Amino acid sequence: MTDFFNDKGTAQRIVRKIRDISGSEKIRIMHVCGTHEQTITKNGLRSLLPENIEVIPGPGCPVCITPATEINKAIYLSRNGSIIATYGDMLKVPGSTSSLAEEIAKGADIRVVYSPIEGVDIAKRNPEKNVVFLGIGFETTAPMTGQVVAGLPPENFSVLCSHRLVPPAIDFLLKGGYDIDGFIDPGHVSIIIGISPYLDMCQKYHVPQVISGFEPLDILMSIFMILRQIKNNTAAVENEYTRAVKPAGNAIARKLMNEVFEPCSKEWRGLGVIPDASLKIRSEYAQYDAEKRFNIEMLESDVCDADCPLCASILKGLSNPVDCELFAKVCNPGNPVGACMVSSEGTCNIAYRYGTILF
Ligand code: SF4
Incomplete structure (x- = not known):
């Protein structure tokens, strides 16, 4: 099963479909899941996307958001x-x-x-x-x-x-004007809560949401599904991760x-x-x-929070770890200055381990 979700030929076909419908306007898609970020960064998925498509990590690591x-x-x-x-x-x-x-x-x-x-x-x-x-x-x-x-x-x-x-945090981010055009919803949280907690906000803010699994093809497919909704000017909650997430949770x-x-x-x-x-x-x-x-x-x-210059901005998807002057110099997984560097699900930790500029 996992091999299928890593299949190169299928990935290439989905990427072609993404390129076909991505247009030229900047589109910002946020996810709120450290495991999604790990899959995206480890597999270099951002490098497969057209330049106008940004996939941004939000506050998806529970360790990082504990004050x-x-x-x-x-x-x-x-x-x-x-x-x-x-x-x-x-x-x-x-x-x-x-x-x-x-x-x-x-x-x-x-x-x-x-x-x-x-x-x-x-x-x-x-x-x-x-x-x-x-x-x-x-x-x-x-x-x-x-x-x-x-x-x-x-x-x-x-x-x-x-x-x-998670859902009230997504609502908070959508309401907060962070310029988000689509949301990749976390698969594991959705296994528990199902689809309904996302429905109201999807309509309220007219922002497409897709519940996604954790393999590279899951993420690419979810990005395609969001772009398809944007192209059709619809905003619905779709479930890409049907093999695990039941509508009722x-x-x-x-x-x-x-x-x-x-x-x-x-x-x-x-x-x-x-x-x-x-x-x-x-x-x-x-x-x-x-x-x-x-x-x-x-x-x-x-x-007061510990002395991390950019964690707040990173958790809101407004900064990239490499923007932080401490990244990989003073701050690293062995010596985390901020919470985003602590856990293997933290955005800075993932960027450090896979050496990838995020977006
Ligand atoms: S590199 Fe360290 S100090 Fe800088 S934002 Fe990330 S966690 Fe905070």
Whole structure:
């Protein structure tokens, strides 16, 4: 199956179709998915496109958009005796004055896990300690955290909830006047939420959207489908990733997510507060909400983002990593100055590893 989606002859045919309908006016297509960016950059897909077609990475990496304040909270809890459990990508994300990796170097008990279930195991093995799971990610990982909380884990387990929602962020970007002519919607998020959350905004802003898979041909086909809509002056949500995304999504995963979480308005790194684009734990499960359970004290210095000159602009699709004077000099995956360089899904990290100028 994967070989088919990498087939050179099919790619050439789709590229020819793209060239046939691309016209000459500048067209900006944004995606909000680190895995899409990886496929695009690793396979040099931008080089196959006509010059007037720009494919721009938006805020699609959950690690990148987690603001410094939420790292600071985890650090505060760690310094006050909790064991922190989180995904490995979070360790190097800059807080205001430190990172989880720096705290580990100073002796903090911060553990890398692959799922919140491992956090529960740590809590069971350490009944005398509080264990806080720093939960990040979009609709793809939130159901897993919801399942753990709904399963009523041990009392010494709680969640510092940093989950985010994709459709309100797309709405925010479309409303914000970032000059976007089409959206490639994330396939994995859409497996959970289905098609309907995109419909209203598609009509409201008259901007075509295509849900895309992650192979090179998926991306090329999605670009073609967007261009076809632009040419026909239509704006619909199309599903290129039909082999995985069902129109109604995954009802069981959504039920778990909705049972435990509700939308709230919190900061995204580089973008500010996006209305209803974050999740918080419902009051019925307040005993598992680390923010409610612990009195987390924030200093004034805790609320500013770390010293990255261009992350905000990169997350909005307004700058290219090579525009940053720190890129590949001071800032690299071994020494990330900004969040976009930390994760393998971060735009700067991908540009560094594949050496490609983005757009
Ligand atoms: S290269 Fe580093 S400092 Fe510059 S924008 Fe990217 S992450 Fe931020």
